[in-house]
Amino acid sequence: MSVGLLAVVDDILSAALKASAKSAGVVIDDAAVTPQYVQGITPARELPVVGKIALGSLANKFLLIIPAAMLLTAFADWVLPWLLIIGGAYLCFEGAEKVLEWFGFHHGHEEEGGRDEKRLVAGAIRTDLILSTEIMLISLSNIDPDLGVWMRLAVLALIALLMTGIVYGAVALLVKIDDIGLRMAKNPSARVRHTGMRIVRSMPAVFRVISIVGTVAMLWVGGHLLLVNLGEVGWHFPVDVLHAVEHALEPLGGLVVWLGDTALSAVAGFAAGLVIVGVVLGIGKLLGRRPSFTEGGETPHAAH
Numbered sequence: 001m002s003v004g005l006l007a008v009v010d011d012i013l014s015a016a017l018k019a020s021a022k023s024a025g026v027v028i029d030d031a032a033v034t035p036q037y038v039q040g041i042t043p044a045r046e047l048p049v050v051g052k053i054a055l056g057s058l059a060n061k062f063l064l065i066i067p068a069a070m071l072l073t074a075f076a077d078w079v080l081p082w083l084l085i086i087g088g089a090y091l092c093f094e095g096a097e098k099v100l101e102w103f104g105f106h107h108g109h110e111e112e113g114g115r116d117e118k119r120l121v122a123g124a125i126r127t128d129l130i131l132s133t134e135i136m137l138i139s140l141s142n143i144d145p146d147l148g149v150w151m152r153l154a155v156l157a158l159i160a161l162l163m164t165g166i167v168y169g170a171v172a173l174l175v176k177i178d179d180i181g182l183r184m185a186k187n188p189s190a191r192v193r194h195t196g197m198r199i200v201r202s203m204p205a206v207f208r209v210i211s212i213v214g215t216v217a218m219l220w221v222g223g224h225l226l227l228v229n230l231g232e233v234g235w236h237f238p239v240d241v242l243h244a245v246e247h248a249l250e251p252l253g254g255l256v257v258w259l260g261d262t263a264l265s266a267v268a269g270f271a272a273g274l275v276i277v278g279v280v281l282g283i284g285k286l287l288g289r290r291p292s293f294t295e296g297g298e299t300p301h302a303a304h
Helices: 003-033 043-075 079-102 117-141 149-185 190-232 237-252 254-286
Strands: none
Touching (some): 043 079, 043 117, 079 190, 079 254, 237 254
């Protein structure tokens, strides 16, 4: 490999790491949200389903998000805030209906006998589209504008591959770790068997926590997208409140500022989500239908 090519690769890697650093929080959200879609299916289908969602995520990034982001930033950057508002509203809607499910409020008829894999994968890919859009747009906004079009495209492509590998590698590990525990439980070593049994017994609690974290993450990301981008399109009051809270918490340190920002965004996201759920149910009632919001059939509840 020539020195010139090595220098280009190094520039791409450096730019990708720098640009993706600020999207780390959304990557964590994506990794927390996705395992919810795999719960309730047979163990033999867990990894194939994760693989399908990962392929859908790559298609989202390479066929939709990156081309659209490059074109819009070049010719119609005013559209981007509106797209993010729509995406944020969808996440708020999905997060709010999951919270309602926890409290026994179900929408429509739940299917018996497990979850439909095609609907499940489609739902996960839709949610990934919103989260991946934010990841890629945050990354794009942090790429040096002096880089040429092809360099920016290469940086975004590298970020897309890295983020997809990190998120779905983590998801695959999470959904199969109980199988690893079962194998350890059959080991001749008593210490290994004991560790394996502890892993197996802890997994229901782990997935309950993941379900809660994933739902809060959807509300947080969705609410933050709404607050920030409503300001971008002219309604500044929501984001002004957010900035006022951040400013008031600054003397307490960066962690407290982040927690305050997250809490306010999640509350705003839940409130917006409840409004959207109500609107959807109202429209459904007018049309004589009862919409079912459950992706792929029956959703395992966080309390189980």
